[in-house]
Amino acid sequence: FLPQPLTAAIVGCPFSGGQRRTGVDQGPIRLVEAGLVEQLKGLGWNVVFDGHHQFEEYNNLDDAPIGIMKNPRTVSQVNRSVAGVVMNHAKNGMLPVTLGGDHSLAMGTISGSLAVHPDACVIWIDAHADINTIETTDSGNMHGMPLSFLLGIGDKIQEFDWIKPVLKPERLVYIGLRDLDAGEKRLLREHNIKAFSMHEVDKYGIGKVVEMALDYVNPKRDLPIHLSFDVDALDPSVAPSTGTPVRGGLTFREGHYICEAIHETGLLVSLDLMEVNPSLAEAADADKTVAVGCSLVRAALGETLL
Numbered sequence: 001f002l003p004q005p006l007t008a009a010i011v012g013c014p015f016s017g018g019q020r021r022t023g024v025d026q027g028p029i030r031l032v033e034a035g036l037v038e039q040l041k042g043l044g045w046n047v048v049f050d051g052h053h054q055f056e057e058y059n060n061l062d063d064a065p066i067g068i069m070k071n072p073r074t075v076s077q078v079n080r081s082v083a084g085v086v087m088n089h090a091k092n093g094m095l096p097v098t099l100g101g102d103h104s105l106a107m108g109t110i111s112g113s114l115a116v117h118p119d120a121c122v123i124w125i126d127a128h129a130d131i132n133t134i135e136t137t138d139s140g141n142m143h144g145m146p147l148s149f150l151l152g153i154g155d156k157i158q159e160f161d162w163i164k165p166v167l168k169p170e171r172l173v174y175i176g177l178r179d180l181d182a183g184e185k186r187l188l189r190e191h192n193i194k195a196f197s198m199h200e201v202d203k204y205g206i207g208k209v210v211e212m213a214l215d216y217v218n219p220k221r222d223l224p225i226h227l228s229f230d231v232d233a234l235d236p237s238v239a240p241s242t243g244t245p246v247r248g249g250l251t252f253r254e255g256h257y258i259c260e261a262i263h264e265t266g267l268l269v270s271l272d273l274m275e276v277n278p279s280l281a282e283a284a285d286a287d288k289t290v291a292v293g294c295s296l297v298r299a300a301l302g303e304t305l306l
């Protein structure tokens with residue numbers, strides 16, 4: 001799906017409006033400062049990076065909650081902008097590498113990817129399902145909601161009418177789940193959405209889990225892949241500096257295996273690396289989380305151990 005030579009377009013999205021902890025907007029800045037652009041060039045990629053996207057034009061919106069959803073208009077407008085950016089890079093045959101920022105940004109990245117690759121499957125690596133609707137969310141934090149909009153689940157909300165239900169349930173698969181709200185568990189069952197929780201990772205091992213996940217969403221290995229990686233899928237001992245850490249997560253190797261295996265398919269067309277918040281931990285732990293983030297991106301873009 002991608003022309004040679006391969007070009008990665010870094011989409012730096014310093015955005016934190018989908019949740020309430022300060023600092024996740026610094027994630028993209030720290031990932032680039034850690035040398036990610038040079039590291040990808042070292043792997044042989046052409047890399048386009050035209051600076052972090054500024055979202056200041058949305059700061060002064062009068063953005064009262066809708067239901068209990070916080071910053072709804074800002075989240076919507078930022079994501080509409082991100083969708084256009086990701087779509088344009090994909091249209092130009094590039095691989096968008098979107099650096100968050102909180103996971104509400106997936107409303108934009110997946111809208112953008114699927115506008116160019118409508119048959120793409122989505123592999124969602126996360127401790128959380130991020131599928132709450134306006135009716136099921138307990139927090140009002142929109143980083144816990146992106147997939148409900150992309151799947152067209154829940155009441156239509158006028159401020160989000162630009163998001164089309166482009167993602168079919170059978171094209172979504174989760175790996176790493178271990179912290180779902182009751183409403184999310186119900187939605188996964190009702191919509192028959194495939195999920196490999198940490199229980200399945202323990203039971204089958206990550207190699208088998210990735211194979212089963214791909215067999216489910218991409219049985220003939222002929223569909224483009226959008227990989228959306230939330231660093232909180234990793235165990236907090238591996239990626240401590242993130243907004244909603246949950247114990248019992250993926251090891252460093254399990255996280256990297258997922259990225260390596262997806263690279264090996266040759267089907268990756270878009271990547272999100274989300275929820276790195278360098279302000280939540282001691283400097284050493286923040287640096288460690290940033291370094292792990294860079295390492296996962298390299299693995300997804302072809303870095304191998306041998």
Ligand SMILES: N[C@@H](CSCCS(N)(=O)=O)C(=O)O
Nearest residue numbers: 103128132139141143144244
């Ligand atoms: N389910 C909870 C937590 S959602 C955590 C969002 S993320 N993107 O995975 O960090 C909620 O809806 O607030």
Ligand SMILES: [Mn+2]
Nearest residue numbers: 010011050085
């Ligand atoms: Mn750009």
Ligand SMILES: [Mn+2]
Nearest residue numbers: 103126130230
């Ligand atoms: Mn997430």
Ligand SMILES: [Mn+2]
Nearest residue numbers: 127128230232
């Ligand atoms: Mn998460």
